[in-house]
Amino acid sequence: MHKEFLMGNEAIALGTIAAGVNLVSGYPGTPSSEVLETVAKRRTSDIYVEWSVNEKAAMEVAAGAAYTGARSMVTMKQVGLNVASDPLMSLEYIGVKGGMVVLAADDPGPISSQTEQDTRHFSAFSKLPCFDPSDPQEAYEMVQEAFEYSEKYETPVFLRPTTRVCHGYASITVKDEAEYKVHNFEGFTKDSGRWVIFPRLSYQNHIKIEARNQTLADDFSEYSRNRIYQACRKNVLLKKGIASGGISFTYALETLEEAGMAKLFKVSTPHPFPERLALSFLEGLTEVLCIEELDPVIERELTYICGKYHLPVKIYGKLTGHVKNAGENSRDSVQENIMQFLGLASDSPNMVSADSALSTDSMPSLPVRPPVLCAGCPHRASFCAVKAAMKGKKTIFCGDIGCYTLGNAMPLDMVDTCLCMGAGLGIAQGVGHMEPDTTCFAFVGDSTFFASAITGVINAVYNQADMTLVILDNSTTAMTGHQPHPGTGRTMMGEIVQKINIEAVLRGIGLKVVEIVNPLDYEASVECVKRVAWEPGVKAIIFKAPCIALTKPSGSLAVSPDKCINCRKCIRELGCPALVISEKQVSIDSSLCTGCSLCSQICPVNAICPPAEKDKGGVCHE
């Protein structure tokens, strides 16, 4: 054992390695990505790791490994689980031989996601057991226990951390390499009665699953991480209790702890719900406040138990309007909820006193700072080119998920729709079928193309759609932290492999017009869009330039004040964070500018150029 300062996701990764995992697959997605990355970085020699092409592929790869008796993990964010749900729903009916942990990270807020869906519900829906850690140390241990439960009950299990657990850091105690479990496995044994899903088998296994979950609920009532914290002696007669789980539990515990103000129930396995333990928690109470994020899962379970056993306990939470029903909880919101529930004033001597330095509320209006594309991001140039080429035409720009979703912000304003990974293609087709006079564009990144756009292209070609596919190829999966993908020619095992060529894929599907252009060449890009968009049927433009966050900037440009006519065209059209106004004059923040030269190509009077040329008073742009 030794101590390490680890991010929750890193702790989960080390726990997974310590549990003797044999294979880890996944698809990047905030807040889950660091789990697989850390396994790859810290793995012992016999662990296989891959970024799969999408979550469905990852789920199937991990299932295959578990069929052989190996221990496997698959990682994704909550919306990725939607993509993987097809294999997962069936897999539960088949079961596994080796332990299999499905890591699906939820994102209350949402901070970096399209939805606030709750994997605990998915767990009940798919009938998989679910483990819900509250902090990195617990996540480290819990993932190891999850493998044990998975093997004992021959079912995949969920580990469902949320953003603040995934991205929270703590100094925690972890095992040394010598203490790691070695998991040997027997290999796949043919048995079609077990591994081939048929209606009859599903029926029989359904019966077994329901029975097993009953047993498991009892087993979970004994699980040490489901726990009742008694109120201290002076509050023991209080008939109020708090039920919580995940990160919210830590906020609740901190609020209550010093004073031992009320009985507290920590739910670490929201499904199957530890009913027997819940009964002993409810005993003697008249009111319970449930503090959880996303959906009211604990609240509904307790309400159900009270109904089932005719208990005279009132259950409060999101359903009753006592806790807000959307967004993440904070240390402060939980404290407020609890204080109100217990009928205490917020300056009660037992509480962490919020003795803020602020005396008045005369705060100046704060800068609004939505995320933006990086200075020098090639996506900005691609959007500008399409915008310029299509000026005055009736168009729709269907966006997708990735850094380029940020193309929606002013002044680019180039994302008319965004739904989920790969959806832009289908939406462009649907709009086009209904509005033939609209020129339909779908924008998709390179990683998203491989993950979920290829079927959309085939659908478009087969069904005679008229649309322009714009591929923003920056050779990485930028938004989630620059993971490799099939087009990069690198794998998570560190091998250099054949790159899958996007142009060849498109031509293979049957596209006749596919053009590749460097978006940072503004004129050529505008011309290219004009040419291609005019062609009939399905055609594609591949804007190819590397993500600026991964390339060395070529040195910053500067605005020459004697040439600049202060028309502000650069600012109005680009929204590059390096273009600022200081003392009423447009200027470039040299600490941010990467020298991509887009602004200099747009400036009508060639006032933007490298600083040296500016000093010489030379000509800026050829």
Next chain:
Amino acid sequence: MNKNIILCGVGGQGTVLASKLIAAAAMKKGLPVMSAETIGMAQRGGSVFSHIRIGEGLRSPMIARGTADVILGFEPGEAVRMLPYLKKGGQAVVSIRGIMPVTAALSGAGYKSEEMLSYLEKQVEHLLVVDTEKACRDIGSPKVLNILLLGAAAHSGALGLSDEDIKEAIKEHVPEKFHDMNLRALAYTHPDTP
């Protein structure tokens, strides 16, 4: 020693490394640490923060309002945003240099970081404004902002960590070729530095 520390700024300013160094320095002293930071979309130029907590008996990495001992503001407006977290008598260390949000450049409204600084001056008893503009020029890199602020906070005594503690952490967590530059940034605000 129990400390609640908040770092805040704009995505890309290096708050993440600074919080790692604080944590590493505290761990070296055998203290338990918990922290949380913004990862994801906001890292692209949005408002970002880190909460760092040092000491025994921690349950969660998130700091309650009015309980932060120190705020390290990498940008004046972001420091103002986090001010409700500062406790009475707490220390704020703030970079003088404002970063104009794209929204402000666009609307032509501009953004006055001086307004933010004068608000901080009125509100915060223990305020240290670091002339990071001059410092970065002197040191020759805009990348040392985080270490400059870290150094200033350490010298104020509010972090409960010494220069030596942080020096060790830099040596362990920063690539060697940047050691010199960062150690100069660390010492820049030290009273003994000429």
